[in-house]
Amino acid sequence: MHNTALPDMSPDNGKQPLAFPAARMEMLAPFGLPDFQPGDDLAGAFIQVLSAQNMHLHEGDILVIAHKVVSKCEGAVADIEQVEPSEAALKLAAEVNKDPRKVEIILRESKQILRAVKRPGQPEGILIAEHRLGFICANAAVDQSNADNENQLIFLPQDPDASARSLCQALEAHFNCRLGVIISDTFGRPWRLGQTNVAVGIANVPALVTMYGDTDAWGRELKVTAPAFADELAGASGLLMSKAGKCPLIIFRGLCWQSDAHASAADLLRPSKEDLFK
Incomplete structure (x- = not known):
């Protein structure tokens, strides 16, 4: 087991960002998870499969989990x-x-x-x-x-953020390291074809990384830049999480990020007063 050190990359304004650039990232897709039923222990199943495949979670790993398995285990069907x-x-x-x-x-x-x-x-x-x-x-x-x-019929968990926190706590306790958890679902996008995964539940992982007041590579001040960090990870998970692949868990390793105990998927919702298409 190793630790992922967080580099000192604070911008000139002294604000500590919630995520840092990384030169390399790994995506791991553990296979062999069972078909889940209401009442099943999802965290326990993850631990069992990871251990059987000699895979250990490391400090700073972020897990993206398809909501379908969370919903099934919690009886949201x-x-x-x-x-x-x-x-x-x-x-x-x-x-x-x-x-x-x-x-x-x-x-x-x-x-x-x-x-x-x-x-x-x-x-x-x-x-x-x-x-x-x-x-x-x-x-x-x-x-x-x-x-x-x-x-x-399958629908979202009653409280996906709470589900993410519960899973994160159980996995952190077992693997003795800091983790992040994102629960994802597949959404369409306004004015764009196709679907992509988005975050519907979050634990520890920053939903948004606001960069207001930072500067770009040419020194220009950023005024509206706020990468949707959790959505970016959820979207990337779809590259390995196929509909027919029975692989509802993707592990991201090598990213540098600060934990946010108050993070919620609701942080990604645009206020209705900003709806320009009403």
Whole structure:
């Protein structure tokens, strides 16, 4: 086991940044994790698989974990056959040609539905929702990919930040080192095609690295630069975390960062007052 030293790279203004440039980074993808069920010990399974493969977590490692395994272990799933749709769900489902039972779960997970859109030539329309945690996403993150069977719906954990903290604490205690944990989900992006992983739960890892007042390589002051550190890691995890690969855990090693005990995925949400497209 080794320590990752944090270099003294404080900017001229004396502010200690939460993340530093690194010349090299490793991404590790442990395989062999089981299919998880409600009540399973996720941290224990990670420890068992890592130990079996003679992989040890090191000081400063950051783990990105697909939310599906967290949700399954915590029971954030529903059997669509057991869902009774409300009148609101029946009406909205008819508008977008979706299963009203799935729409019922979407409504339960949402603060509000922002858009209900039919898509010409497609069997189903799309619902853009404000999730109860504030995320703006399709179907309030209710999904059936990587479900155990065709009737299972999977949604976000009740409190992904708390889930990340619990996993981080258990793994830190076992491996006796400082770690960071990010729980990820796959979102689309406004005005861009395709999907990428984003952070929906965070422990220790800085969500944003604000660089206001720093300077660029030419000495110009940075006024709005704030890299979304947690989202960048979540997005990069998708390079090794394939949908069919059954590899819900990616380990990042070699990055230099300062722990942020108060970090939350909510730190990445843009305030509604800054919405320029209302």
